[in-house]
Amino acid sequence: MTVGHVGERLLTPGEVAALFRVDPKTVTRWATAGRIGSIRTPGGHRRFRETEVQALLAELTTEATEPAEHV
Amino acid sequence: MTVGHVGERLLTPGEVAALFRVDPKTVTRWATAGRIGSIRTPGGHRRFRETEVQALLAELTTEATEPAEHV
């Protein structure tokens, strides 16, 4: 292989939906609303950067800043 | 490789598939549908120009609008 650039892992809408425990449709709406970056395939399907998803996931976690043991 | 002639870096269907997080067969369909330019080897296998793939990838990429946090 002569790529030499294996940076960003991309996730499918279904995988992101599973991470957030929501419907893939909701993930699509987030992308449409510009709340999360998306990479479209030439066919129109979306792919999401895992790093961005992780960041958003962590952001939502820290947003509910309750020091109690609620995990 | 190591042809000594740089500037025409070609990617295999598998490499392009990894970039878009799709199946190599899907990349083949893109080429068949004319959504992406392809170069055929004498044996019939397809090769793709990295510059074209990168350009396509960048064109289909949408950055997330930076939220204003707490407003």
Next chain:
DNA sequence: GAGGAGTGGGGTAATTAGGGCT
């Protein structure tokens, strides 16, 4: 010439996109 990995072609099942509604 031999061998492993990848690719092409065809066909079928699973996801996804889009709009509208509860």
Next chain:
DNA sequence: TCTGTCCTAATTACCCCACTCC
């Protein structure tokens, strides 16, 4: 306002086997 579900159409994923690339 945001999310989940219903619908149809389009795109993508995985199965087979034969051939090509290195």
